[in-house]
Structures are given as C-alpha cells and as structure tokens.
Amino acid sequence: MSDATVPIAMPHMGVSVTEGTVLEWYRAEGDSVSAEDVVCQISTDKVDTDVVAPADGVLARIVAQVGQTVAVGEPLAELAVSGEAAAALADAGAQEVAAQEVATEVEPAPEPVAQRESAPAGVRPHRFDPVAAAEAVVPAAGRDGGPVTSPVARRLAVEHGIDLAGVRGSGLRGRIQKADVQAAIENGPPAPAPGPPPAQAPAAGGLPRGYDDVPHEVIALSRQRSVMAEHMIRSRQTAAHMTTEADVDMSAVNRARGELNAARGEAGQRRLTALAFIARAACTALAEFPDLNASFDGERLIRWRDVNLGIAVDTDQGLIVPVIRRCDRLTAPAIGDAIVELAELARTRRLTPDHVRAGTFTLSNPGSVGGISAMAIINQPQVGILGTPAVVRRPVVITDEHGAEAIAIRPVMRLALTFDHRVIDGAYATRCVVRMKHFLETWEAAIYA
Numbered sequence: 001m002s003d004a005t006v007p008i009a010m011p012h013m014g015v016s017v018t019e020g021t022v023l024e025w026y027r028a029e030g031d032s033v034s035a036e037d038v039v040c041q042i043s044t045d046k047v048d049t050d051v052v053a054p055a056d057g058v059l060a061r062i063v064a065q066v067g068q069t070v071a072v073g074e075p076l077a078e079l080a081v082s083g084e085a086a087a088a089l090a091d092a093g094a095q096e097v098a099a100q101e102v103a104t105e106v107e108p109a110p111e112p113v114a115q116r117e118s119a120p121a122g123v124r125p126h127r128f129d130p131v132a133a134a135e136a137v138v139p140a141a142g143r144d145g146g147p148v149t150s151p152v153a154r155r156l157a158v159e160h161g162i163d164l165a166g167v168r169g170s171g172l173r174g175r176i177q178k179a180d181v182q183a184a185i186e187n188g189p190p191a192p193a194p195g196p197p198p199a200q201a202p203a204a205g206g207l208p209r210g211y212d213d214v215p216h217e218v219i220a221l222s223r224q225r226s227v228m229a230e231h232m233i234r235s236r237q238t239a240a241h242m243t244t245e246a247d248v249d250m251s252a253v254n255r256a257r258g259e260l261n262a263a264r265g266e267a268g269q270r271r272l273t274a275l276a277f278i279a280r281a282a283c284t285a286l287a288e289f290p291d292l293n294a295s296f297d298g299e300r301l302i303r304w305r306d307v308n309l310g311i312a313v314d315t316d317q318g319l320i321v322p323v324i325r326r327c328d329r330l331t332a333p334a335i336g337d338a339i340v341e342l343a344e345l346a347r348t349r350r351l352t353p354d355h356v357r358a359g360t361f362t363l364s365n366p367g368s369v370g371g372i373s374a375m376a377i378i379n380q381p382q383v384g385i386l387g388t389p390a391v392v393r394r395p396v397v398i399t400d401e402h403g404a405e406a407i408a409i410r411p412v413m414r415l416a417l418t419f420d421h422r423v424i425d426g427a428y429a430t431r432c433v434v435r436m437k438h439f440l441e442t443w444e445a446a447i448y449a
Contacts (some may be wrong), residue, residue: 004086005060007075008039010049011353018175019045022076022211031059033079040076047320047351056087057081149176156181214362235380239296240421242384243375243387250391250411252443253277256344260333274413275311276336276366278388281439283307283328286361289432291361292384296423301383310359310379311339313346314369321379323359363388367413374416383424384438387416 010020017077020042039059053070053434060080064070081089112231146213147162149157153176157164160181168175207216221229233344253274256403260270286293286307295302309327313320329336364376374387396410398406417433 003080004083005078006057006086006089007063008051008053008056008077008079010042010070010072010074010076011049012065019071020070022064022065022066025062028057029059029062033057033059042076044060044448048349049353049355051076053083055081057085060160071175086289089322107333110444111285153178153181156185160185200252200256207246232377235377238380239383241378241418242338242421242429243416243418243424244426245414245416246430246433248415248437248440249396250274250413250414253440254411256443264333270337270340272333272336273339273367274391275339275388276332277365277440277443278413278415278436279309279311279324279327279335279339279363279384280330280332281436281443282361282363283309283330284439285432285435287328288435289428291424291428292419293348294383294418294423295360295381296383296420299380300421304318306358306359306360308358309335309344310382311361312362312364312376312379313343315347316351317349318321321359321362322346322351322355325358357412362386367391373414376416376418378418378420383420385418385430386433389414389416389420 004097021044023041025040027033027037033039033053033055033056033199035055037053037054040051042049042051058080059077061078062076063078064074064076070076104373106390149169154164156162156178157167162181164176164181164183167176167180170180191344206218257272257274257277264271274441290303291301293304293307296303307328309323309324313322322341322345324330324335324338325337342351342355345355359379359382361382362379362385362387364374365388366374366390370390372389372392374389376385376387378385391411391413393409395407396412398408398410400406415433415436417429417436419429
C-alpha cells in the first residue's frame, strides 16, 4: 500500500474545552517519530499538556505555529505514515465513533487505557471526530443572541472599534477568532461610534474615564484565566442559576473524623478534612437524586451512571477542576486521599487532560479559605454544583435528653446547592441538599465511610 498523510489533531479534553494554543514544538518537519512520541505542547484553559504522534511516521508539515490557537479536532500537523497505519487509524476512529454513539444512549465511553490496549501495534487510537461527544452535551454557542468570541479576538475588536455582530466566525460552532477580527480590520473601517461614550468607557491608554491620574499597574490575564472568565460568563448566560441551602450540624462528622484521623496518624497516613465526608455524602445523595448528576443540552437531560466528582482547586494560575472518577464507589478516606493528590497535581501543573475531563457534578470549597457563603457558578455542561463554606461555631436550638429545648454551641456548615432551574425544580434540589444534611448529621463510619 502507498504512503499516506494523517493529521495530528488538537485533542479533545473535555466538553468545555473548545481550543488550545501551541506552546512549543519538540520535533521539526522531516523528523521521524514513533507512536506515542511527544511532538508538541499545548495550553488550554484547564491544563498544559503534551500531544503525541498517533502512529509511526515522519512529521511532514507543521500546520499550527507556536502561539497559534487551534480549535478542537483541527490539525496541528500532518504525519506521513504507511498505508497500513493510515487504514488502522481510520478503523480505530470509526470504532470510536460507533462506541460514542452507543455510549450516548447507554453509558459513558470506556476509559482511554482500554482503548490503547486494543489498538493495533505501532498505532495510537486517535479521535476520528473529537468534537462529537462535546456536541452531544454542550449547548449551541451564542444562545443569548451575541457572538461567541475568543478573548484575544475580543480584545483586538475593542482596540480597533470592530462591531463583532458583523464579523463572521470561522472557528468551532461559529466562534469568532483572532484571524476573523484581523480580516474585518483589513476589509473595512471600524464601525462608527453610536454616540457619546458612557461615563466608564475606556479613555486614552485603555483606562476607565476619570482614572487617568490614579497610580496603577496593568496585569495581563493568563490564557487559563481569560478562557475561564469566558466560561463563567457563558454559564451564567446559559443556565438559570438558583441556589438552595441547608444548615448542617457537623458534630457527627467531627467525631468520626477525629477517630479516623487518630488511626490514620498512627499508620502514617494523611489527615482527612471535612471535605472528604461532604463529598461522600453528596455522592450518596446523588444516587437518590440522579437528575442532579447530569448534563443538559437544551432539549434533553443526560443522566450519568457514575458520579465523576469535580473538585475546584485554587492555584496560582487560577481555578481548575480536576475530577475524581467513579467517586460514588469510594470510601470517605479514599476520597480524601484523591482530593489531596489531585490538588497537588493541579498546583504543580502536572495534571493531564484525563484528570479534568468528564466531570458530572462539582464541589466548590470556599470554606478552605474562610468563606462562610458558597453560592457558586455551575460548571457547564453540568446542572449542579455544591458549595461548601467554612464550618463555624453557632448557637443552635437542640432537644436535650429530657425532651426540652435548649441552646447549644454546635459546628455548623451552610451547604449551598446551586442548580440549573431550566431542568431541576427547587423542591427536588432542596430535598437533595436536605438528604446530604441527613447523611452528615447521622454519620456512621460503618454505613457511609
């Protein structure tokens, strides 16, 4: 069979990731590579990661240069391979598409490691249509009527006075990219100003009007922070956010945690935080309220059979949400260990794409830095997120051993469940958070740990 050329595509790394930027090429055009050899590094709003060759071959052409942003599924480079390898890649891709179609109706797709074990020798399975899964669960862009735009393109449009409503996007699902705005700049004059600028419109130098004489410094946003900001705005514009809360007496958890930590200390193991117990209670409650462990695409609710629990981690680069796979099958101590390990990977920038994909429900933990309120923004395309503020000692009304009411000091946490009111009713969400409260207030290690 004759030689063929196959693309090395921008990988799909989760439904909220639509593009990535090339940071560095490790191989040059004309270099020979083997399957699984790292050829370049890319950056997304979630992680910096390596891209590997899908098969043995020669790097025929680099399509995306350093600094260039490429949509998921678009080629980063072209790899010259044997005809046999090309046929194997096409066959592997076709099988994966079929598996994705079945998974959409039946269950989540198999783990990547299982796919690698069944791959032909010398060939790494690559996603024939890497956007297919995202299209199944991510709402169409621009539902609010405005164009979806990359941060770089938006800044460029502001600088040159370009009205984005008149720019045609060439990116994924019509996304306006830098090249589209540059074309608009070259092809026509900026749109005329509609009238006098508002009081807070940028003045010369890009500062808000009236701030010219205020000492300042300008901090450029990282790519991760810029894309995260766009994701948060898109979530607020897409989902109908509503929050329901419940005060939880954490006395039972504190007792169980003290007993476990005493035993773990003797064994040289890490201490557990309350978050491990809250995560376990959340997973248990979600089994009874499966509509909250789901995704919504505007027309259908997709219930996930596993609880892949995202844990929001604060890092120097910004917020990132690594995922504990099949968290509902883990004990509280195992969840606690997983949280510590993932947080360390996140803060040392060692997360892989597999660490951040396929989350089905998220925990946000402002209590770790002292926050006492925890209404959060939903992590699309999920429909729920649980906020866990700090545990504080409060006076509460209790019933004593004689059946009389009394005032006592108790450690209390106000759990906040934010949900998408388009598909989740308030009563349903409230029953779920009250169920979490029940598990935490009646904690028994033999049942829940």
